[in-house]
Amino acid sequence: MVTIADVAATAGVSISTVSYVMSGKRTISQDTRDRVEAAITKLGYRPHASARSLASRSTRVIGLQAPLRSGVDVHVIMEIVSGVVAEARANRYDILLLTSDDAEGLSRAAGGSMVDALMVLDVESEDPRLATLQELGTPSVLIGLPDGANDLVCVDFDFEAAGRLAAARLAELGHTRVALFGAPAEVLDRHTSYAERLNRGFLAGCAEHGITGSVHPCPSSADAVGVVDDILTQTPEISGVLFHNEAALPHVAAHIAARSPHCDVIALSPLHLVRDVPGLTDTIEVPAIEIGTVATRAILALLAGESVDRMQLLPPRLFGPTGS
């Protein structure tokens, strides 16, 4: 293994000079810098991450607790994760994946000094991990919006505003009886924050516009077609729908278009997933990659000791069938 001492010897300088060339924390003469960099390249030197983090008390690793649970939208999780990884790497951070979605995984990573910061996805309204995060004192960012006061930084899509926006749009289209088909029952049972906020916003938006709205859980499987069909049959007045379940959308979209051609359907989804889905009136984008990017920037800001907004909600945007 090539060590900093090898580089120093090859370049004919001391090891601290090599260290300072790499960190840029000291001014180095051009000549010295050149020789050191040449030696680094020649030897293929890579600093030993553990040695570095032991000495510098910083790992340049962010712990990411992403759930691989059922019912949660895999595409969205994947995109958030890829946004996180990309932004982290762009700032020379790596990602340690913690999927056991319990608090112990968080303490293990932080307590063992494996990470400089923690990011937690899919936060529930009353999430037991929050207390752990507070105690740990490790810089942390949540993706999601738990209830109650806490001084953790939260980043999320503004699902409540999205619900309102959809209701407003459906009212504008002239509908007076509308419905939200949303997360599967198991997600609501866990009190997943985003699902509850979307429901709340949608109903509030309906009230504001004097129209009647209802919300219905929707399974992610092919069963969704039957569920949706039943409800549209039972309540034939429903003429506008907000649909938020990426997994079920392909099953359902064509079906609604066929059975109720005059029904307007707004999808809440990452745009690329609905690009070719027929029968959609509009789409409200879930900016999944951006959520990951913004959350990561928040972590980087915390690590840099900068002040960070305790809550950052990305506003919804409405796109027509051909793109805004």
Next chain:
Amino acid sequence: MVTIADVAATAGVSISTVSYVMSGKRTISQDTRDRVEAAITKLGYRPHASARSLASRSTRVIGLQAPLRSGVDVHVIMEIVSGVVAEARANRYDILLLTSDDAEGLSRAAGGSMVDALMVLDVESEDPRLATLQELGTPSVLIGLPDGANDLVCVDFDFEAAGRLAAARLAELGHTRVALFGAPAEVLDRHTSYAERLNRGFLAGCAEHGITGSVHPCPSSADAVGVVDDILTQTPEISGVLFHNEAALPHVAAHIAARSPHCDVIALSPLHLVRDVPGLTDTIEVPAIEIGTVATRAILALLAGESVDRMQLLPPRLFGPTGS
């Protein structure tokens, strides 16, 4: 921060004794052991991961390069990853997520001693990362099956056998003209190993049973319906289909059942994704979690210096509509 010295002082023993209590590499008297463990608990001691790995020359971290690319089946990737994480954690290993799917990410992680081993998903037939892995000399396992000789350990589902099995089953059902709707064109263009193997096995199976088979790329979007429809219209003799595109399956399944009720459809998919999809004759399971588990066991075996099969292909299993 609590260090091993604090524990030693509290327990009234030396630092090395604490270390040996934790590692179990030395026999310790019951009394000493009790006092040390009490001190560890009392102080909430967690060994510093970097210090440990610097001294022991082992990180207990596995680098996982998982693509978050388009066209690749997200559910399957997610399940493989969750299988990997679960098995790794069960053996006290953590996962460092490397998504930039280039060779540089691998050298960075291995060269910087951030990981003890590497795992690479979604290997292509001629994958530029293989040369890097060979040079690095880091214990590595591929999920996928590249062409050509290499001494890397490969784990995958036996897509070729699955193709054969599907062809045999369709022949058994009496069909003489069958088709495989498979991966999107962009996946084939990248020469992704599994797609090519599936095609090969399917066509070979058809030949073996004296029936005519054809293979067709299939987009993952809602467009799939049109593509499939066109082909079934152009070639009305097709009466049996093997379908391998999880994303498109929900769009297409009901459509085929409706337009061609006598057409048998076999899905190649993780079982839980097809549980409620109507109109499927059979399903060949893609055991995604198991792939992750088996691949991780292979890495653990390599790390333990045990001998490992250079190629481990998980055999396909056929399930009827109600399960096996």
Next chain:
DNA sequence: GTGAAAGCGCTAACAA
């Protein structure tokens, strides 16, 4: 059965 002490490879004072 236990302790003392020499590193592991790096960073960052402190010195020059």
Next chain:
DNA sequence: TTGTTAGCGCTTTCAC
């Protein structure tokens, strides 16, 4: 502008 050196917190020889 550069070098010397004391740690960072642990593992593991060597010694008792």
